[in-house]
Amino acid sequence: MADPIHCPTCGAPLVVRNRFVTVVTCEFCGGVSLYDGGRLDPTGRSVEVVQVPSPLYLDATGQIGGRDFRVLGRLVYEYDGGYWTEWFVEVEGAGRAWLVEDEGAFSIVQEQSDVTAPPFEEARPAGSLRIGGLDVFVDEVGEATVVGAEGQLGGVILPGEVIQYVDGVAGEREVSVEYGERGVEVYVGRPVPRDALVVDEETYG
Numbered sequence: 601m602a603d604p605i606h607c608p609t610c611g612a613p614l615v616v617r618n619r620f621v622t623v624v625t626c627e628f629c630g631g632v633s634l635y636d637g638g639r640l641d642p643t644g645r646s647v648e649v650v651q652v653p654s655p656l657y658l659d660a661t662g663q664i665g666g667r668d669f670r671v672l673g674r675l676v677y678e679y680d681g682g683y684w685t686e687w688f689v690e691v692e693g694a695g696r697a698w699l700v701e702d703e704g705a706f707s708i709v710q711e712q713s714d715v716t717a718p719p720f721e722e723a724r725p726a727g728s729l730r731i732g733g734l735d736v737f738v739d740e741v742g743e744a745t746v747v748g749a750e751g752q753l754g755g756v757i758l759p760g761e762v763i764q765y766v767d768g769v770a771g772e773r774e775v776s777v778e779y780g781e782r783g784v785e786v787y788v789g790r791p792v793p794r795d796a797l798v799v800d801e802e803t804y805g
């Protein structure tokens with residue numbers, strides 16, 4: 601068991617859940633801190649919890665494609681068409697990933713840390729972009745606000761940020777790029793058939 605570290609905002613003891621966590625929200629005061637592997641650095645931001653109906657929840661466990669996973673945290677994005685949720689998960693044998701949930705449909709995506717995306721201005725709906733060696737057909741370009749967050753997260757996007765995004769497909773793969781205030785994230789993944797996602801029932805106490 602890792603030694604607890606303390607929330608720089610309220611002093612509550614917190615335990616960082618895995619080595620991929622870069623953003624920690626405090627379950628007591630809602631303070632958002634950056635985590636560098638050793639200490640927590642307060643951002644001055646705090647989380648709002650937005651309840652979007654979902655079979656998933658914080659700390660949920662289950663199987664995806666037969667592999668065990670656990671939910672570490674989530675970000676809720678609001679855009680013109682409504683909301684989508686990105687669940688930060690650790691997956692047995694695959695490390696970290698995000699389960700993206702949009703109107704009941706799920707995709708599993710992984711951040712491509714070594715891939716550079718073209719500038720947002722080059723993306724047009726029905727256009728194409730070359731991203732990380734893939735020819736990506738762009739189906740959506742837009743702006744979204746991170747209106748909710750919970751738990752512990754990877755990546756550079758923080759609660760409260762306004763981001764620009766590009767969603768597209770390359771063959772069987774789904775490619776998305778999020779242009780945030782602190783950096784650009786490129787994700788590549790694939791849709792998850794609903795019957796390939798099994799969520800354990802929530803237990804209380």
Ligand SMILES: [Zn+2]
Pocket residue numbers: 607608609610611612626627628629630631
């Ligand atoms: Zn706190």
